[in-house]
Amino acid sequence: MRSLLTAVLVLAVLPGAPADRAGLEWTVVAPDGAVTARVGLDQGRLSFGIDGVLPAAPIGIRTAAADLSAGLVLQNRSARTVRERYTMTSGKRLDRDTTLRESTFSFTGTGGARLDLVVRVSAEGAAYRYVLPGDGPVTVTGETSSFAIPADAPAWLLPYSPNYEESWSQTTAGAAPAGNYGFPALFRIGGTYAMLAESDVDGRYAGGRLTHAGDGTYTIDLADPAVSADGPLSTPWRVAVVGDLATVTGSTLTDDLAPASKIKDTSWVRPGAVAWSWLSEHASPADPVRQRQYVDFAARHRWPYVLIDEGWNASWVPETVRYARARGVDILLWLHWTALDTPEERATVLPRLKSWGVAGLKIDFMDSDGQDRFRWYDEILPATAALQLMVNFHGATTPRGMQRTWPHVLTQEAVRGAEQFRTRAATNTIFPFTRNVTGGMDYTPVTWAVTDRDTTDAHEVALSVVYESGWQHLADRFENYETHPEALRTLDQIPVVWDDTRLLSGEPGRSAVLARRAGDRWWVAGISAAPAGSTAAGLGFLPAGRWLAETLRDGDHGLVRESRIVRRGDTLTVPLAANGGFVTALCPYTGAATCDRPVVPVPSTILTVDPPAAEGSTVDVTATFTLPAGGPITDVRLAPAAGGTPVTAARLRGGESLTGTWRLSVPAGAIGDVDLPIVAIYRWQGETVHVERAVRVFVPPPAPAGDAWVSDLPFLSETNGYGPVERDRSNGEQSAGDGNPLTLRGTVHPKGLGTHAPAEVTVWLGAACTSFTALTGVDDEVTSPGSVTFEVLGDGRPLAATGVLRSADPAYPLTADVTGVRRLTLRVTDGGDGKNFDHADWAAARLTCAGK
Known part of the structure; x- marks a missing residue:
């Protein structure tokens, strides 16, 4: 910049x-x-x-x-x-x-x-x-x-x-x-x-x-x-x-008026369209299968991003990121701001997400204009920029020049958008003259899933041009887009960044018609909050010559597409339905029947690693990267992510492969499951595509000896429904260490685990232990009734369970025979009524093991 x-x-x-x-x-x-x-x-x-x-x-x-x-x-x-x-x-x-x-x-x-x-x-x-x-x-x-x-x-x-x-x-x-x-x-x-x-x-x-x-x-x-x-x-x-x-x-x-950019190299900042599932199906961010379906949709239509909102789990996100990147799609992740409100959290969480290959973050619920919160912005902005993580601020302040100073901020919410599930044309026509003037606006447009709306289908599509946002989160189920093929065809073509913007006509609360240019194409789009009629847009901004104008508008039986040849100075007249809209693409006329540019998915490739899993501290790995058909792809490079001599090919054609062998070592001090990725990078149609496959190496920690508290053991893995799993404290809130003493029905327990359903903690026993005991229940810190179930698993096999426990129930003693178990997993589920208030304690969680 x-x-x-x-x-x-x-x-x-x-x-x-x-x-x-x-x-x-x-x-x-x-x-x-x-x-x-x-x-x-x-x-x-x-x-x-x-x-x-x-x-x-x-x-x-x-x-x-x-x-x-x-x-x-x-x-x-x-x-x-x-x-x-x-x-x-x-x-x-x-x-x-x-x-x-x-x-x-x-x-x-x-x-x-x-x-x-x-x-x-x-x-x-x-x-x-x-x-x-x-x-x-x-x-x-x-x-x-x-x-x-x-x-x-x-x-x-x-x-x-x-x-x-x-x-x-x-x-x-x-x-x-x-x-x-x-x-x-x-x-x-x-x-x-x-x-x-x-x-x-x-x-x-x-x-x-x-x-x-x-x-x-x-x-x-x-x-x-x-x-x-x-x-x-x-x-x-x-x-x-x-x-x-x-x-x-x-x-x-x-x-x-804002300070100049504090980032010298912005080549990694990449605006684009985003497929986002949360608005239309709130539970979907917790479902990796469903998220992969959104990735496949984005890949087919060359939308560069999928946003996985609240509900994602660290156990499956890294592999989902790999799946997406191999198809030319990057993953954005949602985070509550309190997961990043301390230097320790930023130093831990942000590098972990970057190591997974996450491209950017949606950070939510700051909900303050106070000085302390702006000091937090001062801390999170350079921290994310240093790791080349792009940002969308939700539940945030309104733009005040931040996108100039920190150009990796691609949008901010600060608007009553479609996620409120009530859309009104009169309000929509205010935003272009107010909120969106000052910076990118994450309205999350084009949402037929919002049934409480008075806008037409063409009005909805037009929002993706009328509203400016560096990340344009298109918020409906992808199946809904596929049932509106003319709308989807237009959305596949619309840029999200602009070389020029001009207001052609409008009035707050009544209408807005804007012309925006990206490269050699102009887009004219309008939204109305008026009765049916027509709008006339002067085309004096066009360069000389003939232009093809393709207009998408409301017809009598759905969206219709019309084409005509225009010149500079002509008037574009478009019929409008009540509360309607339109989108017109304008491109230099060359005899082609459309302004559309081809939408060609990234070619399918295969990366295999042998062995896929191992145990120990070193492993010899052979990787083969294959382009089964199509191509060609160029500038191919295959190497371990952690470094190693790459094997390269200037070009691969369909049916050709690239193979390399390396001896890999896990990082010093690592324990548990460690992923050692092998990465193939290539160029295709001017873009870099990243294909990754990891060898999973298990490094066992020392087995526990004698009588051991679970909270003193290293975790092989952990997931938690809200914030991190707490050691010797209750779950508390979102941040680490913010829990209270573990308390069940008035009794305080100095040792144990504080979790929030759904949660899982896995520790290594190495077949050295014979029994597990704990007192389980909903912690006294919750103010409303919660309900949970506790399960004990050994090497994936059920060993013991409690059934549903509620806030008023006494502490439930849970025991399990863990003889011969290598991996012990403690699991909490939500009791079948949602996870609210499900603060689940594994109090006095203890193991009896051999040795001392």
Whole structure:
């Protein structure tokens, strides 16, 4: 990613003006003169406005040491021109080039406290931030930043919640109920629109929201009562995008104001379409067979990703990743943010997922704009970037320029999307002018499984163009897509990143028609919340020549496809059903009957390893990689993942193979089942395909001796329904070590395992033990009834079980004869009524073994 900033600096030192002098004003004018910001100082108090749009309104900041909203005296003003040129990995426009005029106003306040006000203005709007220049710690207790909106100005507002998933409302600035509203907020003031937003928020500060007192004045309220940081402190930008709706929707101002990319090489960041099963079938992420079916579907249609949401299990994910990658599909995994909220978890979990071959993460439920949560973003972002793991933040804050600074963030939720199972056309037509302006929006579109909707099929398909997201999670069952072949054909062609974006027509709450370009193809798509009629889109943006226009729209009996030849300056007229939509692909006309490009799956290959399994610390492995038919494939490389001399072929044709032999060793200190992968990598149609097969080597740990507590033994494997298995503590919550003393019906047990159904723990006995005993039951820490069953297995054979135990039941003594057992597995299931509150204790879990 490239970034260039050029600046011309002009410094004007002004004498101190007395605090009681009234009427001082300065302007900062955009390079093209389209926007003029006005800064005022009256009786020592600052104001900010934009000529012709936003009247002057009070601004300022308070710290624990000084009130910098009053008693201010100007010391000097400096000015410069800032040019920002940079490239994004996703978004409405990949290549960005903007010029801003900047002025810095330096003030002193009571007691000599210092404040800089930095104002930037571009053709798209204006922004300001506060800079507290001093060194040392500083605590901000609040801002007096505000925007004065005419009371009768139409407004599109989002009642504030920390996950930004409330329903948008259309009102007026003055009639909006008193309370908090989330960014961005849109107002129409006369014939001009103003969208208020934030940019450049990180752990030095907290996120803000707009607070309306009921009079049309909107002030900035911070998520925390106070924020503390080391100086000098630069606050986030307070942003106003102003202009017509085309200016607002096309604006990149929140990105332009954000820090430059912190990642030099972004070649590994890969946007794309994602098949996602959770919305249409919540239980499917726990089913590896079903997930492989989604992989097969994605492979057939060349969708690059499958997202496995909540419910996945470490016991089968690595092999599912291998299965997917061999078919040209990468796996994304869901995680609750608390699984990554400590340095220890990040240092353990992230490398493990990377070693499995996972391409990216959906991290969920942050649900806070507080400074502590932004400090967590500051930690997770470089940690994931270092491992080349892409990210989608769900249950998250709204975009504030993060995708520029950390371009591996491909999308954020912060929207009441299709997963709420209630879709309304009127709301859908608000998002292009508000939430989606500021960054990628993970709405999860095109969902016929959402039956509570008033949108047409063409409206649903059009969302995948109208809504911008670097990962476009197409959220229905793949069988539903296959029963809509015309829709699926279009979805297979639609890009997710764009070289250009233009609003052609629309109005929030009524309609939106956008044109987006990817390479030499344009896509025009529209959604409506109006009665049946038609829409007309001017094609003046097209280059000269003839263009094939293929339109997918609602017909009398389902989706229909129509084609025509058009030229620059023609008008594209499309009939619309009530609450309907359309998608038109435009490509240079060459005589072909369609704009579609071939969708060719990755060729089927075979990788075998011999032996597939072994025991010990070293193993001699022979691997053969075969292309049975088709091809050719090029730049073929076969080698162990951990290193070794590769065997290579410049080209393999159908029926040809590549074979290599290596002596592999398990990592020092490893115990249990260790996978030693062999990897074949090749190039096909410009893409790199990764095929992997692992030799599973078992390294036995020392067998237990004498009387041994299970919680003191190393785990060969573990899975748990919520968080990790806990040793000598109850399950607690999501994080490791957050449990309580193991307690069953009031009795505390110092030793044992705390689990959450469904769970399994396997330990090595090595045929050295004769008996296992434990007290089992639902831990007292749960506040609602849970139900579980406990099972003991030896080398996969059932040895003992409890039947269903409930929260009120006494502790159940469980014993098993483990004579001759090499692997002991302790399993917990959910009792048949779901896993909620199923905190299952293996209290006093003990083994009697030979020796001492």
